[in-house]
Amino acid sequence: MKKILIILDGIVAKKLMRRIVESNTTENNYDVVYMNDAILPEQKPSNFTFYKFDPTSESKLAMVLDKDIHTQALIALNSKDEMLNVIKNIKARKSTLHISMLDYWGIEIEDPYINIYKGIEVLANGMVERLPNIPVMAQNIGLKQGEIMEIKIPFGSSYAYRYIGSIEQNEWKIFALYRNEKLINIKPSLILKPNDLILVVGKPTVLMQVYNAIGKSQGQFPMPFGHHLYFYLDMYVQNKQRIEDVIKEIKYLNKMFKNTKMIIRITRPTTVGLLSLIKESFHGDDSVLIKMDYHNIGIRKLLRDDMRKHDIGMVIMTNEMFKDKTATKELKNLKIPIFKLGEELTGSIKKTIVVINDINSYEQISPVVFDVASQLKTKTKIFDMDPVGKEADKTTLLNHFENLAKIFNQKLEIISSDDNPIRELKKQKSTLQILPLKEEMFKQRFSWRFLYTNPDLIAFDLKKYSQLLIPVIEE
Structure with a gap:
């Protein structure tokens, strides 16, 4: 069990004392030196010992220092002179004691055993990170270089509706995800959704690249699958x-x-x-x-x-x-x-086409549809066709495509009818069809094609035009 010396006074002392008590795991013993009773917590844990005196008093501070072997000291005071005086007194008796100090005055001390936390910088960083499109980084964890970052998935991001296992994570990794203010277990099949908050760890320079890529709504494909x-x-x-x-x-x-x-x-x-x-x-x-x-x-x-x-x-x-x-x-x-x-190769693609089948997989591929269209400079057509007349209501999915089209600033045409989608598909020219990549596509088919009613499978077997198949999590 480690012994920690804490010396507190001033405007942040009460908040800091409460935070230390809340974080208490009973794995440490604390000697707390204070001057104002206002900082004392309501509940005093048994592993805390409190001393009320002026810490600038060399003799009184020596009494506490000589009593135990402290492994670290934390100091937050209200005066620059008091801070320097206390550090001087500690160093006179324990020159190798590791000290963490809160500095509001621009104190410069060249000492490998002293960590200086600039209060003004901490406040400034906290305020700036509340602004939109500003990366939030952990300031005092690990190497303290920003190797842990918080990133919010914006609506229209190429990372939205991607399952984590399909995202190339080279020199960085997603290690936590918050959705609706709840921590979600990370697994490869988990799909990222707009407004999700992810915590990532990796090289600071790589994390900034990831932050920029996630924040952009177009021009990223083939990312996040690879480069x-x-x-x-x-x-x-x-x-x-x-x-x-x-x-x-x-x-x-x-x-x-x-x-x-x-x-x-x-x-x-x-x-x-x-x-x-x-x-x-x-x-x-x-x-x-x-x-x-x-x-x-x-x-x-x-x-x-x-x-x-x-x-x-x-x-x-x-x-x-x-x-x-x-x-x-x-x-x-x-x-x-x-x-x-496909067999029809014109050297340029005039339009991208999506024939909606199931809601789950087409929601997953929706950001890629518009990212690809923006790069190929094509118009997008959505075929919402139901010749049988018993499909689920796709209104929410169509609204989702319309919202994404606005974000990507893309032209979108939605064609709704009861016609045969495959027959309409065959009429198209200079076309790229975008559809989900499914396990059943790679299975052997019966020679009687009329037995199949799934438009994804029928379209996959067509040879006329090119197709882009996007991996999805199948339910």
Whole structure:
């Protein structure tokens, strides 16, 4: 059990004394020196001993110092001269005693055993942190450099409606979450929601980057899944014309998205001429890294290895790759977005489309819809179609999309009818469909397509247009 010396007087003494008593765990013994009875707590714990005298008296202070071996002293007084006098008296008898002092006067002391807490700075920081869009950092914990931060998830953030397990946390980590003033247990499947308050720990410089990313409402994708785009090209299953078209689309996506790098992984190369065409297409582009696989290692191992080496935020593949559902099932486990390149590749996308199915998963992907649309500079269409006429009321979800469109300053068109959504989808041109990534998409289907009524599964099997699949937590 440690012995702590506390010397208090002045305007903060009563509040400080109450805080110490409230934090008491009975693991310490306290010697409290005071001059005014007003600071005394109503309840005096048994591990507190109180002494009433002037702490500037060297002889009286020596009596307390010599009585026990104190491991630390805490001093808060009302006068600069009193503070310096008390420290001088302590140092005369216990030169290596660790002292924490509250300073309002700009005291400068070069002593490794003295920690000075600047009262004016603490007050200023506390007031500033109450302002909007100002990061709140723990001032006196750990290295005292701001490695613990409090961040509020704003409405429209790219981190809203993301489950924690899908957020890349490199050199930082979410360790606590408050929702509706209640502490929520952290787990990978927990979904962040607007107005959630998260506590994060990590390098101060990294935390500031995270704070800025969470606070922004657009231009972040593929964050928070990762920074880089990853294009997996199996040349053996593509003809020459298809590869040429796909490379044009990759150049377009690399230009439009706010990624750091585009990693192109080529496997099973066919001809030297096609390889040269690919390399020449990206010649002089430092943002593109081309990696070769001459040994047919396989999609599963290549993806796992490359995911470990690179901060990948989105995987891009042609729709031909999804014929082998056993091989591509690994993609679901990566928990990052998948961009499936359709047969119609125009080198530019004119509109993004969402066909609403279930409320839960489409609420989760909603921020990504508008983030992607803002980067691709497209208009967004929401199809709310119910040909059967028995779906749940989606009014709240549609209002949610409309509010997000205003935040992202995006054009939104909502089409509500009883028409067949897939038939309407097939009429679209230069389109990117955004939909949730679900486990059932990678299962084998019956050859009788009319048995399926889930528009997500039917749309996933279409080949005409490109699709962006966003990971979600399925209920």
